[in-house]
Amino acid sequence: MSVPVRISIDAMGGDHGPEVVLAGVAISQARHPDARFVLFGDEPRLTKILAARPALAAVSRVVHTEVVVGMDDKPSQALRNGRYKSTMWRCIDAVKTHEADAAVSAGNTGALMAMAKFNLRTMPGIGRPAIAAIWPTLRGESIVLDMGASIGATAQSLVEMAIMGAAMARTIFDIPQPSVGLLNVGVEEIKGVEEVKEAGRILREDEHPDLRYHGFVEGNDIGAGTVDVVVVEGFSGNIALKTAEGTAKQIATYLRAAMGRTWRARIGYLLARDAFKMLREKMDPRRSNGGVFLGLNGVVIKSHGGADAEGFAAAVDLGYDMVRHQLLTRIETSLLSRLPRGDAAGAPEAAEAEGRS
Amino acid sequence: MSVPVRISIDAMGGDHGPEVVLAGVAISQARHPDARFVLFGDEPRLTKILAARPALAAVSRVVHTEVVVGMDDKPSQALRNGRYKSTMWRCIDAVKTHEADAAVSAGNTGALMAMAKFNLRTMPGIGRPAIAAIWPTLRGESIVLDMGASIGATAQSLVEMAIMGAAMARTIFDIPQPSVGLLNVGVEEIKGVEEVKEAGRILREDEHPDLRYHGFVEGNDIGAGTVDVVVVEGFSGNIALKTAEGTAKQIATYLRAAMGRTWRARIGYLLARDAFKMLREKMDPRRSNGGVFLGLNGVVIKSHGGADAEGFAAAVDLGYDMVRHQLLTRIETSLLSRLPRGDAAGAPEAAEAEGRS
Structure with a gap:
C-alpha cells in the first residue's frame, strides 16, 4: 500500500x-x-x-x-x-x-x-470499451454497463461486459463472485433480442470462476439491487440511467411541493428534517458520480x-x-480464465493472440 | 354523446x-x-x-x-x-x-x-403496432411509446409512432398540436442511432398539421414532461418504464425507512400525513395503469x-x-394528412393503397 x-x-x-x-x-x-x-x-x-x-x-x-x-x-x-x-x-x-x-x-x-x-x-480480448456506472440500489450499490460507449451490442460484447463488470464489482465491492444479470424485456418471443439470448446462453454454459450468471433481469431489478452487475447495450443503458435520474428529480419535486403546502406539513417537515436530510443524501447523485471506462x-x-x-x-x-x-489486472485475469482449458497453459501470449484476432 | x-x-x-x-x-x-x-x-x-x-x-x-x-x-x-x-x-x-x-x-x-x-x-399505413403508456410528469402527463410491442425500429416506424402518439395525445389531453420528441442518447456521433436521426429528419421536413416535432429528448426529459409524446423503440422504452417504476419504488422505500427511524421523524410524519398521502397518490402507478395498443x-x-x-x-x-x-379516426385522419399534397385529393382509397403497399 x-x-x-x-x-x-x-x-x-x-x-x-x-x-x-x-x-x-x-x-x-x-x-x-x-x-x-x-x-x-x-x-x-x-x-x-x-x-x-x-x-x-x-x-x-x-x-x-x-x-x-x-x-x-x-x-x-x-x-x-x-x-x-x-x-x-x-x-x-x-x-x-x-x-x-x-x-x-x-x-x-x-x-x-x-x-x-x-x-x-482496447485490451486484448475486448472488442469494444464500455462505460460503467455505480447505481445506488435498495441492497447497496450495483454496477450497470454500458452507459453509452456504443450503441447495439453483439452477444460477444455483452459477454465481455459481463466479465469486465464483474471484475469491477470485485474491485470495489469486494465480492469474490458477483452476480450478473442481462437486462431484457419481459415480453417473450419478440424479435430483436437474439443477442441478449445468445449472451445468456454463453454465460450459462461457460462456467466462469469470477462471476455468477443470474439470468435476465428487467428495468425494475436495477433499483431493487437484484444483481451486482447489470449488463445492457449502451443506448438502452444510457436511457435507463437518465430516466432513473429524471424520476428521482420528479419525486423530489413532488415531495418538496407536498411538504410546503400546509402549515401542518411544514411543521412535520421541520420535525423530520434529519430524516429528509438522510433521504437527500441517499438520493444524492453526487455520491455515485463517475463513469468508469472499461476495456x-x-x-x-x-x-x-x-x-x-x-x-x-x-x-x-x-x-x-x-x-x-487493481481493476485492470483483475479484468485481464478474468479474460484469461475464460480460455479453453487446453490453451490456458499457453499464458498471456496465447490470450493476446486470440483476443486480437 | x-x-x-x-x-x-x-x-x-x-x-x-x-x-x-x-x-x-x-x-x-x-x-x-x-x-x-x-x-x-x-x-x-x-x-x-x-x-x-x-x-x-x-x-x-x-x-x-x-x-x-x-x-x-x-x-x-x-x-x-x-x-x-x-x-x-x-x-x-x-x-x-x-x-x-x-x-x-x-x-x-x-x-x-x-x-x-x-x-x-394493422391499420393501413402502419407497419407495426406499438404499445403506448401514459407517464406522469412534472408538467402533467405524457405519452411514451413503444413500451415493447416490438424490438428495434426503422425510421419509418418511429415516424408512424410519432403520428399515432400525437393522435392519442390529442384524444386524451385535448391539445390540438402535441409536441413530439425522439428519445435519444446525448452522445454525439456514435454508430447505431441512424434510425433515430433519420426519423428526426423526416419529422422535421414533413411539416405535419397534427404535431409539433420538438427534436431529440433524453431519458430525464420524460419525467420532466419536456414533450407531450416521447417516441422510442420498444426495447429501450420497456426498460425506461420499468427502470422508472423501480426508482419510484426505491425512493418510496427510502422515505418510509427515513420516516420511521426516530420519534421526531415519526411525529413529523404524522403531522405531514396529508402531504404524504398526496405524494402517494401522485406516485400511484394505478392511476396511469393501461397500455394502449396503437396501429x-x-x-x-x-x-x-x-x-x-x-x-x-x-x-x-x-x-x-x-x-x-375517437382515437382511431384521429389516427386515420393524421395518416391521410401526411400524403403528398397532390395525392391528398385521392381520398381514403389512395391512402389505403399506399399504406398497404
Missing part, C-alpha cells in the same frame, strides 16, 4: 471550470494522502488556485496546456483539434506513458471516449460535466479505488 | 382473477353510466359476482368462455391453444365483429399483442397483470376515453 496512486486530471473539463475541479481534487486528496496528481490546464490559473490549497499543491504537478475540448465538440472535431495538445488528450496520455495510473475528466463523454480509445486502445489499456474516469466539487471528488475517489484494487 | 360505449372485457386475465377484474369494471362503470360491457369468462363464476353488483349486471352481458390464456404462455402457445376460443381472443374478436368498441385485458402482454395483431391487423384496426387496452380493482378501472376508463374521443 506504500506505492502512491498517481492520477492525472483534466483540470479544464466540465461546466464549472478549474476552481471546482481542483476543489474536488482537494477533497479527494484529503481522503487519500498517498495520492499524487498531474494537473493539465492553464498554468497561471491553476497555480493561483493551488496557492490557496497548499496540501494539494504539495502533491500536484501542473502541466501547462492551452487547448481545451469544448463541452459540445463532436468526437471527430475534438480529435482533430485536440489530439496531442488538449488538456483532455494529455490527461489520458499521461496514463499511456505511465506518468499516471488513472485519468479523470469532466469533459464531454463522446470526445473523452474517442480520445481514450484512440490513444489507449481500455488504462483507467479513465468520466465525471459528470455539471458535477460540483463533491461530485468531482467522488469521481477521483473512484479512479483511486480502481488503481488501488 | 348518447351512443353508448361498448367495452369487451377479458374477465379471466390478470393475476387476481375475475373478482378483481369485475370490481374494476364496476368502478369504471359508476364513472361512465353510458358504458356497456361484454364479459368473457366462466359464466357461473361471473354471474355469481354480478349478483352482488346489480348496477354492473344491468349493463353487462356474460359470454361463457372456458379457455384462459396463462400469464406465462408464450405468444405462439397462446395462439395455438387459445385462438377462437379463449377469453382473450374472444374479447378482442368482439371489437373485430363490432360487438364492442374497445377490448380490455389484464392477460399477458405478448399473447394479447399477438392475438390482437393476428385478429385485428391496429381496433382499440385494445392492456392492464397490468397485477392491477387491483382501481388499477383495472383506470385501464377501462382509458378504453372508454379512446372510443369516446
Whole structure:
C-alpha cells in the first residue's frame, strides 16, 4: 500500500471550470494522502488556485496546456483539434506513458471516449470499451454497463461486459463472485433480442470462476439491487440511467411541493428534517458520480460535466479505488480464465493472440 | 354523446382473477353510466359476482368462455391453444365483429399483442403496432411509446409512432398540436442511432398539421414532461418504464425507512400525513395503469397483470376515453394528412393503397 496512486486530471473539463475541479481534487486528496496528481490546464490559473490549497499543491504537478475540448465538440472535431495538445488528450496520455495510473475528466463523454480509445486502445480480448456506472440500489450499490460507449451490442460484447463488470464489482465491492444479470424485456418471443439470448446462453454454459450468471433481469431489478452487475447495450443503458435520474428529480419535486403546502406539513417537515436530510443524501447523485471506462489499456474516469466539487471528488475517489484494487489486472485475469482449458497453459501470449484476432 | 360505449372485457386475465377484474369494471362503470360491457369468462363464476353488483349486471352481458390464456404462455402457445376460443381472443374478436368498441385485458402482454395483431391487423399505413403508456410528469402527463410491442425500429416506424402518439395525445389531453420528441442518447456521433436521426429528419421536413416535432429528448426529459409524446423503440422504452417504476419504488422505500427511524421523524410524519398521502397518490402507478395498443384496426387496452380493482378501472376508463374521443379516426385522419399534397385529393382509397403497399 506504500506505492502512491498517481492520477492525472483534466483540470479544464466540465461546466464549472478549474476552481471546482481542483476543489474536488482537494477533497479527494484529503481522503487519500498517498495520492499524487498531474494537473493539465492553464498554468497561471491553476497555480493561483493551488496557492490557496497548499496540501494539494504539495502533491500536484501542473502541466501547462492551452487547448481545451469544448463541452459540445463532436468526437471527430475534438480529435482533430485536440489530439496531442488538449488538456483532455494529455490527461489520458499521461496514463499511456505511465506518468499516471488513472485519468479523470469532466469533459464531454463522446470526445473523452474517442480520445481514450484512440490513444489507449482496447485490451486484448475486448472488442469494444464500455462505460460503467455505480447505481445506488435498495441492497447497496450495483454496477450497470454500458452507459453509452456504443450503441447495439453483439452477444460477444455483452459477454465481455459481463466479465469486465464483474471484475469491477470485485474491485470495489469486494465480492469474490458477483452476480450478473442481462437486462431484457419481459415480453417473450419478440424479435430483436437474439443477442441478449445468445449472451445468456454463453454465460450459462461457460462456467466462469469470477462471476455468477443470474439470468435476465428487467428495468425494475436495477433499483431493487437484484444483481451486482447489470449488463445492457449502451443506448438502452444510457436511457435507463437518465430516466432513473429524471424520476428521482420528479419525486423530489413532488415531495418538496407536498411538504410546503400546509402549515401542518411544514411543521412535520421541520420535525423530520434529519430524516429528509438522510433521504437527500441517499438520493444524492453526487455520491455515485463517475463513469468508469472499461476495456481500455488504462483507467479513465468520466465525471459528470455539471458535477460540483463533491461530485468531482467522488469521481477521483473512484479512479483511486480502481488503481488501488487493481481493476485492470483483475479484468485481464478474468479474460484469461475464460480460455479453453487446453490453451490456458499457453499464458498471456496465447490470450493476446486470440483476443486480437 | 348518447351512443353508448361498448367495452369487451377479458374477465379471466390478470393475476387476481375475475373478482378483481369485475370490481374494476364496476368502478369504471359508476364513472361512465353510458358504458356497456361484454364479459368473457366462466359464466357461473361471473354471474355469481354480478349478483352482488346489480348496477354492473344491468349493463353487462356474460359470454361463457372456458379457455384462459396463462400469464406465462408464450405468444405462439397462446395462439395455438387459445385462438377462437379463449377469453382473450374472444374479447378482442368482439371489437373485430363490432360487438364492442374497445377490448380490455389484464392477460399477458405478448399473447394479447399477438392475438390482437393476428385478429385485428394493422391499420393501413402502419407497419407495426406499438404499445403506448401514459407517464406522469412534472408538467402533467405524457405519452411514451413503444413500451415493447416490438424490438428495434426503422425510421419509418418511429415516424408512424410519432403520428399515432400525437393522435392519442390529442384524444386524451385535448391539445390540438402535441409536441413530439425522439428519445435519444446525448452522445454525439456514435454508430447505431441512424434510425433515430433519420426519423428526426423526416419529422422535421414533413411539416405535419397534427404535431409539433420538438427534436431529440433524453431519458430525464420524460419525467420532466419536456414533450407531450416521447417516441422510442420498444426495447429501450420497456426498460425506461420499468427502470422508472423501480426508482419510484426505491425512493418510496427510502422515505418510509427515513420516516420511521426516530420519534421526531415519526411525529413529523404524522403531522405531514396529508402531504404524504398526496405524494402517494401522485406516485400511484394505478392511476396511469393501461397500455394502449396503437396501429391496429381496433382499440385494445392492456392492464397490468397485477392491477387491483382501481388499477383495472383506470385501464377501462382509458378504453372508454379512446372510443369516446375517437382515437382511431384521429389516427386515420393524421395518416391521410401526411400524403403528398397532390395525392391528398385521392381520398381514403389512395391512402389505403399506399399504406398497404
